[in-house]
Amino acid sequence: MLDYALDYFTDQNILPFNVSLHGGEVTSLPKKTLEALLVRIQKYYSYFQHDIESYGFKKSNPHIKTNLYNFHKYRNLLENYKVSISASVDLPFSLHEKYRTTKQGLSSLERVIKNLRLLSDYPYRKKLSATLFNEHVRNTPQIIDDIWFIHNEIGFDMNNFNFMFGFDSMFNNDKFQGGEHMDTSPVSDNQQAMFYQEMKDAFSETELEAGLKKYWFEEFTPAFCTNAVNCGEKFILLQSNGDVYSCVRGQGEKKFFYGNIQKVPAKTILANARSNISLVHQQEGFHPDCQKCEYLHVCHTGCAFVKYQRQNGKSYTCALQKAIYRDDPKRYKATSSPESQALMLKDYSIKAHPKLILESVKNWLPNNDACEEKVMTLQENLQTSSRARIVLPNDLYQDKNSLSEIIEKDDVLKALYSSKVIRLVINKEEEAVESQILKQSRSVYYLCDVDEVGVFVKASLFENNCSEKIRNSLYLQMLRDTHVVYGDEERIKQEHIFNYQIFYNQLKPIQRDGDQWFYINLSPILRVHSHLFLNDVLNNLFITTQAIREYHYKKQKNNAFYHIQAVNLPFQNVEFYWT
Secondary structure, three states, rough: OOHHHHHHHHHHHOOOOOOOOOOOOOOOOOHHHHHHHHHHHHHHHHHHHHHHHHHHOOOOOOEEOOOOOOOHHHHHHHOOOOOOOEOOOOOOOHHHHHHEEEEOOOEEEEEHHHHHHHHHHHOOOOOEEEEHHHHHHHHHHHHHHHHHHHHHOOOOOOOOOOEEOOOOOOOOOOOOOOOOOOOOOOOHHHHHHHHHHHHHHHHHHOHHHHHHHOOHHHHOOOOOOOHOOOOHHHHOOEEEOEEEEEEOOOOHHHHHHEEOOOOOOOHHHHHHHHHHHHHHHHHHOOOHHOOOOHHHHOOOOOOHHHHHHHHOOOOOOOHHHHHHHOOEEEOOOOOOOHHHHHHHHHHHHHHHHHHHHHHHHHOOOOOOOHHHHHHHHHHHHHOOOOOOOOOOOOOOOOHHOOOHHHOOOHHHHHHHHOOOEEEEOOOOEEEEEEEEOOOOOOOOEEEEEOOOEEEEEEEEHHHHOOOHHHHEEEEEEEEEEEEEEEEOOOOOEEEEEEEEOOOOOOEEEEOOOOOEEEEEEOHHHHOHHHOOOOOOEEEEEEEEEEHHHHHHHHHHHHHHHHHHOOOHHHHHHHHEOOO
């Protein structure tokens, strides 16, 4: 099935960037079967390694999730294939001993601790995780002691560790069939925040502080799927019968089933993924707390599956997330004004709750009644004022003179307005960059000097309106939303703050999906000009080539219909706040 799946996706021009083996317990497979899986994954990475890396991903080895019970039997096999390992235990160990038992009722703790010692010497990437419910958190001092025990006595570096919190689920009691079992009541978000503070008190200014700040609570940051606007656009879980679900949380649940790869095309599976997740978010509603939250653009209201299980539109780790964000204000910038909040609210509503967008934004606009009155007055003035009456050409609205038709007839304009020639990469997350005047929705980013920002630019873009590519350059134009008046027309426009050009011969080509692209690291450019980025002021970066830019202005001069419809800069753009 794995062999079929990898061919199934790549044959349909979809490139999986991360293949992980999750449970049931992977090390309960026969060694021969597990080795065959690892061989197939390794061959896949080897064949597509350049393509995967060209998209900003470094993955090159298989990965497994394991409870460590059989690790001693499989260690050599896993090491042979340089497998990265994510292992899970219960903390404190007293609860692991009590509840992680064999079918015969015997404790697995002694064996797991021995295997933890083996894992500590394992030469490839490894980490440890623990999921917490109320019963765990009631024993927080023991958790602290056991973390130090694992780090100092067992020898596993607990900087490579992360916590997870269990959530209230319809399935929580279904898995227990009598006898003593763990209290799986969830830890409230306020208790989670208190637990986070206890970890800070215990481990700040120790050798585990780096892990505490970077990895221990990373699942509750934008680095994880739980903070995606729509996780269905990026992640799937494939079962051995070909069924595709959202993830390990959603498997077996009808609303999170996307189809079977033996029955439907890959594009149908991915379309179902996007629509199913979007529908769940909309059905659970846009929580009033989230609409008012200064971190909406960071959190995106949390995991769709947890929302569905709890029948609540708000993230179940809300208080914890806010505590994490406030501890790192440089990376997780809060919106600080009604205007920026309205912009973030509009952006998220367009993506996740389009039906609520007008009502949501209206609630955040200051002096709403006055604004509406002014707008109505302005509309009346425009209708009655002789100065507002202009005579447009009778043929302006003919189909042949529409912007779309003008673009369709012009190969250079097709490249200028294409959404397939420039790709934005922020901390390995990638998306298309579209023309400012053609895009249907608006994305605004919060960036800072620790973010890695770059763009992929298709090499063929430099051939347009250019007979000698050596004379051509990538043209970056940065504007800032501080208004100035330019030119004879005295239009109020965004202020230009810098231009940056990189000539064609200085760009290093890479291959992506059979085409030649260039990757340009924007981080150093942004950092050196960061003193020009003002607090709470939007920045607007336009990306094109010098030759295409020149063609745009020539086209404006020669074609009045084009000029009227492309009076604002039409190039692909990225809008961001710098924090």
